[in-house]
Amino acid sequence: MFYRLLALLGSFCLGQAAPPVPDVLTVDKVWSGHPVNFALLTAPPHQYVAYYNAERQLTVAQRRLDQEKWVYQQLPTSVAWDSHNYVTLALDRAGQLHVSGNMHVVPLVYFRTTKPGDISTLAAAPMVGEREQRMTYPVFLQDKAGRLIYRYRDGQSGSGDDLYNAYDESTQKWTRLLATPLTNGQGKMNAYCTVPQLGPDGMFHLCWVWRDTPDCSTNHDLTYAKSADLVHWVDSAGKELKLPITVQTGEVVDPVPAKGGIINSNLHLGFDTRARVILTYHKYDAHGDLQIYAARREPEGWAIIQVSDWKGYRWEFSGGGTIVGEVSVGAVEPIGDGKLTLSYRYPHGSGTWILDDQTLQPIPDAKLPKKGLLMPAGALQVVSTFEGMKKRQVADLGAESTDFTYRLVWETLDANRDRPRPQPWPEASELKVIKVKKP
Numbered sequence: 001m002f003y004r005l006l007a008l009l010g011s012f013c014l015g016q017a018a019p020p021v022p023d024v025l026t027v028d029k030v031w032s033g034h035p036v037n038f039a040l041l042t043a044p045p046h047q048y049v050a051y052y053n054a055e056r057q058l059t060v061a062q063r064r065l066d067q068e069k070w071v072y073q074q075l076p077t078s079v080a081w082d083s084h085n086y087v088t089l090a091l092d093r094a095g096q097l098h099v100s101g102n103m104h105v106v107p108l109v110y111f112r113t114t115k116p117g118d119i120s121t122l123a124a125a126p127m128v129g130e131r132e133q134r135m136t137y138p139v140f141l142q143d144k145a146g147r148l149i150y151r152y153r154d155g156q157s158g159s160g161d162d163l164y165n166a167y168d169e170s171t172q173k174w175t176r177l178l179a180t181p182l183t184n185g186q187g188k189m190n191a192y193c194t195v196p197q198l199g200p201d202g203m204f205h206l207c208w209v210w211r212d213t214p215d216c217s218t219n220h221d222l223t224y225a226k227s228a229d230l231v232h233w234v235d236s237a238g239k240e241l242k243l244p245i246t247v248q249t250g251e252v253v254d255p256v257p258a259k260g261g262i263i264n265s266n267l268h269l270g271f272d273t274r275a276r277v278i279l280t281y282h283k284y285d286a287h288g289d290l291q292i293y294a295a296r297r298e299p300e301g302w303a304i305i306q307v308s309d310w311k312g313y314r315w316e317f318s319g320g321g322t323i324v325g326e327v328s329v330g331a332v333e334p335i336g337d338g339k340l341t342l343s344y345r346y347p348h349g350s351g352t353w354i355l356d357d358q359t360l361q362p363i364p365d366a367k368l369p370k371k372g373l374l375m376p377a378g379a380l381q382v383v384s385t386f387e388g389m390k391k392r393q394v395a396d397l398g399a400e401s402t403d404f405t406y407r408l409v410w411e412t413l414d415a416n417r418d419r420p421r422p423q424p425w426p427e428a429s430e431l432k433v434i435k436v437k438k439p
Contacts, residue, residue, distance in 0.1 A: 088101055106133075260283050323417065
């Protein structure tokens with residue numbers, strides 16, 4: 001017994017390696033009565049999660065990547081029933097954490113740490129101070145120099161503008177990146193834009209649809225622009241676009257009319273094997289059926305290619321509030337050998353097409369390469385027995401290893417057009433961070 005105790009003491013004194021952190025970690029219990037996106041940000045040596053807890057209060061959790069223990073900081077804002085009110089995170093070049101969210105046509109909700117790596121110092125902070133009373137859709141991104149940029153919509157669905165701010169770590173202040181809004185609905189519409197995406201050509205690419213009213217069927221006119229610096233914008237031919245861009249001055253890729261089957265929630269931007277930009281979306285065909293389309297800029301102009309061939313199917317969406325989508329389409333991704341992938345889902349099936357890079361048509365009987373993220377067993381299985389619960393997941397906003405990435409998963413009911421649900425409500429679900437291995 002003496003020698004066993006001595007051995008244990010020796011091991012303690014010499015210091016044994018800590019046990020490995022599990023691949024699945026529970027963060028907290030979270031509200032599950034309606035879906036609203038949370039945020040995960042991995043920035044070694046820390047990991048951050050922003051979410052609404054079981055009482056619907058905005059909370060930030062933090063851990064060291066080599067530890068299981070989380071520390072928490074609750075923030076003074078709570079979500080009601082609106083699924084637009086997602087939350088997002090970012091780190092600036094000085095290591096300060098920025099948090100924004102819980103906004104749908106309301107004043108600015110924004111917090112920033114005063115000590116890097118310490119979420120207990122999160123506090124409400126100002127931005128520019130103008131056009132910040134009717135804010136929605138906060139997005140953090142970085143320019144090529146790593147400067148933190150903040151984009152949001154001022155106004156409402158059917159009448160709003162997109163504005164961009166830039167953060168200066170030396171002064172700890174935000175200023176306008178652009179002297180005017182990037183897009184301007186002229187009081188008659190608003191642009192629903194994708195997040196500017198840095199492409200393989202070194203340009204930021206952006207696409208959007210215009211919407212005339214809060215009714216989602218009034219989306220129209222697929223439009224495109226690109227920029228080298230997020231300040232000066234041009235069309236696909238390199239012609240300068242005067243800001244703000246309006247429906248009259250923007251480059252319309254596909255003039256889909258209102259009630260023509262295009263919707264802002266299913267609009268994506270990707271690149272083919274030759275780094276050419278491809279926009280994917282859906283609209284009604286000449287027979288009134290809903291189809292998936294791909295638009296690519298060719299030397300003679302934009303080529304609009306019908307990818308799907310669905311017979312007798314039409315998703316007749318309309319109305320306001322967050323809707324439950326019958327259809328989804330992803331962005332094209334090159335896989336080499338002259339092929340692209342494109343994921344899809346609709347009521348009669350789902351999967352991933354392999355497209356010929358030249359024709360953008362599905363290749364019959366083509367097989368997907370054997371690769372993909374390796375989720376831990378059962379990670380995406382619904383645990384709750386409450387009827388209608390579904391698994392939600394979001395990708396990591398931060399650093400990825402070559403061997404693995406992280407996903408944030410939890411369970412909620414579907415959207416309910418942003419209206420309250422009568423009780424009973426499901427019990428709070430477990431929010432988990434999952435380490436997903438790459439093949």
